[in-house]
Amino acid sequence: MQIPVFVSAPTHLNPSQEIVRARIVTLLEEFGFEPRALSRTDYPLDYPLREVAVIARSCFGAVILGFEQFRSLNGVSKLGTSMEQTLSEPRLFPSPWNQLEAGILFGMRRPLLIFREDGITGGIFDVGVTDVFVHRMPDSDPSMGDPQELRNVVLRWQVRVRNLYYAFD
Template identity: 45%
Template sequence: MQIRRMRIPVFVSAPSPENLNPVQTASAEMIHTLVRRYKLEWRALGRSDYPNDLPLKEVLRMIRHCSGGIILGFEQFRMTGGQVRPGSPRAGTADMSFPTPWNHLEAGILYSAGLPLMIFREPDVRGGVFDVGSTEVFIHPMPTETMPKQSRDDLDSVFQNWVAKVRTHYYGD
């Protein structure tokens, strides 16, 4: 008889797969592979769990049962030549990329729950949780299929460090 080991649930904040382009899908799959490799369970609203209640209440319920969180900051909206701080002394124009607003909400909930957090962002994504110094969590570049082997090894090391914190939270050591 084979005993199936329980996986530690971690909440992943990312757009739905149908809202990702092929490069983003490949990046998400790289993270998903690491989650599986380290015997974690990828939990996400609309992927592993489907809302029985209002989405934000469902996110709160899910996070209560998780021991860590991953934020995947994929570009979901691009503004070119947009106004920033209109009417203020620091007004100007800028080209900016934004993730799903759910990344910010879910990161705030994970952070306030005291869960180990790992944040990734695409190069042009800025604002909120993706601003350097917004939390004590280091903001990692989004992994890509074309990244060098050394960067893949570095990613694995960073992931191992985060997994140790997740396991400590789960087992209460």
């Protein structure tokens, strides 16, 4: 029996991002998890957010993959406030669905495992926002870095997921 977990990731990824997503999904499956997500074909006509909540209710944990989906090369942050700032370098943004899906699952008290690409910040990807550690996205080349590091991160998270799952048994 596989334990269902929600995976929040953009539908459209570049080849390098897709390799990382597939690597994480494969690892989840090796640990006995069934990755679940709202796909484009699942979108109801009116309320995709409601469908996310329906899927999330049957999941016992969540993996949030903060891949870059939009890049702003210039702009002004916090326009018209005392904190106004002209951007001096590109700003990277994840899918807004990462924020929505993470919020739903956090509200349901599901254990979160959060990864973000370098340069992704804001909301759920800010350090110290939740009691969850935000991890750097693994490299698309598994030979880069410590190959055991990703397994160890998932191993620590899966204990909380299994505790929640077996508490319902």
